[in-house]
Amino acid sequence: MEQKRRAEQPKATSAATRVRRPRQRLRLPFDGRKQDWxxxxxxxxxxxxxxxxxxxxxxxxxxxxxxxLSGEPSYQEAMFVDTRTLEEILEEKERLEREIERKKAQDIEWERVRNMQSNDALVNEAVTDDRGTDVDKLNEQAEAVAERMAANRNAHNAGMAEVDAIGKGEKSDDKASEKKGSDSHYKGGVTVRYKFENPVRNKRDLVIPAYRCETGGQVEVSVVLNQGGEVISAKVTWGGDEEMRREALRAARASLFDINLNAPDRQTGTITYTFIPQ
Structure with missing residues (x-):
């Protein structure tokens, strides 16, 4: 009985083993296809x-x-300056200054200054004389100046007489052309003021500009004199239009002042021309 049981036991074990063994997977035709996304x-x-x-x-x-970041202020944009606008502002400022000068020139009482010449430095000395300067000495200087002015005036008149004598021969030929062009020119007067200090310089031959315009104005010329009274340099400081400036420069460079060996080699002063309309 026991032998029979032992003989049947291996058969049961082999059957259990067959049940636990995994079944082999079947190979299908579509197992090798590619996997999609x-x-x-x-x-x-x-x-x-x-x-x-x-x-x-x-x-x-x-x-x-x-x-x-976009919410923070941009300092570069806040400090941006349009240079073109600044140039326009400067041009407008210069234009207004020229307009003011022209207006002042028009407001001058021309009749009161017609055919006048003055030395501003001598006028300033006269003012200081009231404060204690020796009056006798001042009178002597004034007399000397008057004598020099009279001598210069006589020399000038003599020179003008010679010029008139020379020009008489050409007058008849130029008479027709002068009459033809008389409508385009205006005769006007010019007054001159000059100022040189430390030491004071007086005129020897003060050239008057030839002015042929209808409007009036003032031109100030800065000049440099040598000890011989000659103008060695001149430039316009302010005032006037293009023609006034040109005539003022020409007259200033041709003018002569008194010789003063005590003066510096380069003495700076001013000559102011007032152009009077007719």
């Missing part, structure tokens, strides 16, 4: 979701930073 995405869905969340967070951070 849908299957790949489904297989890696966890990694794709994590990557998408990280990208959204990164973009949100960038947007927040850009918004914060």
């Amino acid at each position: 849908g299957d790949w995405a489904y297989t890696h869905r966890k990694g794709l979701v994590a990557l998408l969340i990280a990208a959204v967070a990164f973009l949100a951070t960038l947007l927040v930073m850009e918004f914060q």
